[in-house]
Amino acid sequence: xxxxxxxxxxxxxxxxxxxxxxxxxxxxxxxxxxxxxxxxxxxxxxxxxxxxxxxxxxxxxxxxxxxxxxxxxxxxxxxxxxxxxxxxxxxxxxxxxxxxxxxxxxxxxxxxxxxxxxxxxxxxxxxxxxxxxxxxxxxxxxxxxxxxxxxxxxxxxxxxxxxxxxxxxxxxxxxxxxxxxxxxxxxxxxxxxxxxxxxxxxxxxxxxxxxxxxxxxxxxxxxxxxxxxxxxxxxxxxxxxxxxxxxxxxxxxxxxxxxxxxxxxxxxxxxxxxxxxxxxxxxxxxxxxxxxxxxxxxxxxxxxxxxxxxxxxxxxxxxxxxxxxxxxxxxxxxxxxxxxxxxxxxxxxxxxxxxxxxxxxxxxxxxxxxxxxxxxxxxxxxxxxxxxxxxxxxxxxxxxxxxxxxxxxxxxxxxxxxxxxxxxxxxxxxxxxxxxxxxxxxxxxxxxxxxxxxxxxxxxxxxxxxxxxxxxxxxxxxxxxxxxxxxxxxxxxxxxxxxxxxxxxxxxxxxxxxxxxxxxxxxxxxxxx
Amino acid sequence: xxxxxxxxxxxxxxxxxxxxxxxxxxxxxxxxxxxxxxxxxxxxxxxxxxxxxxxxxxxxxxxxxxxxxxxxxxxxxxxxxxxxxxxxxxxxxxxxxxxxxxx
Numbered sequence: 001x002x003x004x005x006x007x008x009x010x011x012x013x014x015x016x017x018x019x020x021x022x023x024x025x026x027x028x029x030x031x032x033x034x035x036x037x038x039x040x041x042x043x044x045x046x047x048x049x050x051x052x053x054x055x056x057x058x059x060x061x062x063x064x065x066x067x068x069x070x071x072x073x074x075x076x077x078x079x080x081x082x083x084x085x086x087x088x089x090x091x092x093x094x095x096x097x098x099x100x101x102x103x104x105x106x107x108x109x110x111x112x113x114x115x116x117x118x119x120x121x122x123x124x125x126x127x128x129x130x131x132x133x134x135x136x137x138x139x140x141x142x143x144x145x146x147x148x149x150x151x152x153x154x155x156x157x158x159x160x161x162x163x164x165x166x167x168x169x170x171x172x173x174x175x176x177x178x179x180x181x182x183x184x185x186x187x188x189x190x191x192x193x194x195x196x197x198x199x200x201x202x203x204x205x206x207x208x209x210x211x212x213x214x215x216x217x218x219x220x221x222x223x224x225x226x227x228x229x230x231x232x233x234x235x236x237x238x239x240x241x242x243x244x245x246x247x248x249x250x251x252x253x254x255x256x257x258x259x260x261x262x263x264x265x266x267x268x269x270x271x272x273x274x275x276x277x278x279x280x281x282x283x284x285x286x287x288x289x290x291x292x293x294x295x296x297x298x299x300x301x302x303x304x305x306x307x308x309x310x311x312x313x314x315x316x317x318x319x320x321x322x323x324x325x326x327x328x329x330x331x332x333x334x335x336x337x338x339x340x341x342x343x344x345x346x347x348x349x350x351x352x353x354x355x356x357x358x359x360x361x362x363x364x365x366x367x368x369x370x371x372x373x374x375x376x377x378x379x380x381x382x383x384x385x386x387x388x389x390x391x392x393x394x395x396x397x398x399x400x401x402x403x404x405x406x407x408x409x410x411x412x413x414x415x416x417x418x419x420x421x422x423x424x425x426x427x428x429x430x431x432x433x434x435x436x437x438x439x440x441x442x443x444x445x446x447x448x449x450x451x452x453x454x455x456x457x458x459x460x461x462x463x464x465x466x467x468x469x470x471x472x473x474x475x476x477x478x479x480x481x482x483x484x485x486x487x488x489x490x491x492x493x494x495x496x497x498x499x500x501x502x503x504x505x506x507x508x509x510x511x512x513x514x515x516x517x518x519x520x521x522x523x524x525x526x527x528x529x
Numbered sequence: 530x531x532x533x534x535x536x537x538x539x540x541x542x543x544x545x546x547x548x549x550x551x552x553x554x555x556x557x558x559x560x561x562x563x564x565x566x567x568x569x570x571x572x573x574x575x576x577x578x579x580x581x582x583x584x585x586x587x588x589x590x591x592x593x594x595x596x597x598x599x600x601x602x603x604x605x606x607x608x609x610x611x612x613x614x615x616x617x618x619x620x621x622x623x624x625x626x627x628x629x630x631x632x
Contacts, residue, residue: 001545001599002537008600011537157588161595168596212588220587223561224580226622227569229631238577327581 010169014369017162018388020155021366022395027155028362029399031137032355033130035340035348036488038085040130043488044410046472047125050482051088054114056081056276060260062114063092067284070110071096075250077281082114083296086341087277090114127410128421133403138214141425153215160208166197186371193364196357203354204361210338213331244306244322248282248290255287258314267293267307270319277304287312300342303332363396390439390447397451398435400499404458405431407492411462411469452503460496463489544604549595552611557591559618566625 001008017024033040042050063079071077071094078093093109111120140148180191197204212219228235240246264276271293280292289311297304308318324332336342340351370389375381381389409427413420439447466473466489472480474489561583568579601607626632 001541001601005600009596012596012599015542157591160588161592164592165596165599209588213585216584216587220558220561220584222558223565223584223587226558226562227565227576227580227583229626231631235580238575242577325575325578325581327578327585331581331585 006169009165013162013165013169016158016165017362017365018369020158021362022391023155024159025359025362025366025395026399027137027152028355028359029403030133032352032359033403034134034137035343035351035355037130037134038088039484039488040133042088042482042484044127044129044407045125046470046482046485048111048120049089049113049115050484051085052082052090052114053084054082054090056264057261058114059090060264060279062112062117063090064257064260066110066112066117066119067092067094070094071108072285073097075105075283077284078278079281080278081276083277089120125415126420128424132421132425133406138211141429149215149218153212153219156208156211156215157219160212163197163201163204163208167201170194186368189364189368189371193361193368196361196364200354200357200361204358206334206337207354207358210334213334214338216331242322242324242328244308244318244320249288250283250286251288253287254285255289255312257281257284257289258291258309258312260291263291263293263309263314266314266316267309270307270316271295271305281311283311290317297336297342300336301329301332302336302339302341303329366392366396389444391436393439393444393447393451394432394436397448397455398432398438401435401451401455401458402428402432404455404462407462408458408465411465448506449503452499452506456496456499456503459492459499462492541604545598545607548607548611549598552608552615553594553598554591556611556614556618557587557594559615559622560590561587562622563618563625566622566629570625570629
């Protein structure tokens with residue numbers, strides 16, 4: 001489009017990157033925190049039982065009576081066993097069909113405390129926890145879920161275009177990788193952006209392309225539909241056949257549900273001892289009831305095998321091994337890699353670190369954009385330039401403050417506040433809005449420095465706030481011994497320290513406005529300037 | 530070299546964005562359908578395997594198409610090539626659907 005292919009790609013990288021970089025940054029921040037979603041849950045709801053790994057028999061003995069009592073008219077029950085960090089507690093789900101014609105079907109779920117046999121009270125100190133925070137990275141907040149999902153698909157695609165065009169734009173990718181010029185102003189920001197991007201490139205490609213794979217049904221249904229001559233039924237039939245799913249009709253005749261404990265015993269002979277993740281029970285109490293016992297997924301892939309039972313006799317009706325085709329396997333593995341549910345503690349931290357580096361990649365790219373276009377001394381910045389600068393500051397540092405505010409709100413909002421969990425999120429976005437406005441009042445370097453200090457303070461204060469608001473905190477760790485809580489608060493302190501260090505560098509005036517035309521080759525002025 | 534590095538005009542950008550969003554996107558779908566049908570009819574894959582393969586890599590095809598759209602010099606070439614691509618892949622897909630008796 002302009003000059004050589006590489007120059008066009010630099011243009012594309014710059015603009016595909018800049019135009020939505022703040023939402024990408026938001027996705028990176030909330031998504032990265034998502035690798036510790038369950039740990040954040042624990043910190044935000046410390047009174048909840050932390051983890052109850054228990055026998056299948058005991059889980060069934062808790063879940064089934066509860067469902068019989070609360071969801072006797074449900075069309076489906078799902079019992080998700082407490083298995084590991086990802087599913088720390090027993091949870092039951094149920095779908096209730098519409099009571100009358102034209103009504104709406106509903107679904108509900110409850111966490112169960114196996115020690116008391118009752119539902120965990122989620123109304124006192126209600127909190128969105130890490131789940132609400134991490135879900136924002138793919139459904140945003142305040143806007144319609146489907147719309148958000150579509151929007152995120154577009155952004156993820158732009159991110160992928162940004163990555164590939166960024167690689168192409170980079171003439172000397174390996175040489176530059178080993179080049180880091182500190183205190184060289186503009187050049188240092190570019191070097192930093194390159195270093196962050198190239199060193200984490202496999203992760204960035206994996207996370208972005210697998211993010212797109214989540215979007216296949218939303219954005220690329222056309223290929224599958226078209227290949228089947230736009231016959232959705234035939235496509236669905238082939239898909240169900242692959243996954244070994246068959247339709248089930250309710251008979252209307254009542255019949256008692258088979259003994260789940262016996263079913264579980266039998267299922268373990270096929271899936272392996274202790275390898276049950278959950279029970280899917282369709283039409284419980286009906287003569288046509290069906291029980292599907294899901295195994296735990298092995299390895300990276302999210303896919304797991306299952307055994308199907310007759311829901312009244314408790315006999316196996318289908319224990320065939322499902323053979324996924326290569327492409328579906330690749331997709332399942334990519335999704336598994338994206339979610340990283342298989343990761344143990346060390347690998348989880350690596351995921352978190354990679355996410356942070358990706359976050360920093362987006363941030364340094366956005367900062368570089370403004371530094372490169374910084375108006376000469378004394379001349380007035382255009383409105384567009386000033387806008388980007390302010391949103392950069394208000395997002396790159398401001399969002400970090402907003403996330404801290406989400407945690408502050410969790411500790412400080414009154415226990416019995418109506419819609420308490422919603423108010424945690426409102427607090428986060430109100431604070432973000434304020435940090436977006438603040439840079440308007442200050443010069444760029446003042447705003448960078450002051451907001452970074454505020455961010456450092458807001459994280460440093462979190463462990464102290466805990467001392468006054470909850471029973472278990474960092475300073476009585478020896479009494480409760482919960483590493484998750486201590487780890488969260490230590491991470492907050494570490495974050496505060498890192499932000500303090502950053503504040504010393506981030507607003508340093510550029511030493512020299514050295515422009516390296518030859519090496520950079522991407523001197524493109526702002527469109528419309 | 531420096532002379533050619535002007536900022537692209539506004540119309541240039543808008544036109545290419547539209548080209549990427551509409552004909553570019555349709556082209557990726559048509560190409561994906563044609564590819565899946567070729568795999569299913571001539572390589573012996575099951576239809577569902579072929580569809581899964583084609584769809585899985587569709588975002589990579591799309592990336593290539595978008596990068597190409599933003600690298601070509603003239604708008605004329607962008608639109609004419611996209612149009613030609615659509616006719617070829619769309620025609621191929623349609624022909625294969627008729628050939629295998631789906632349509």
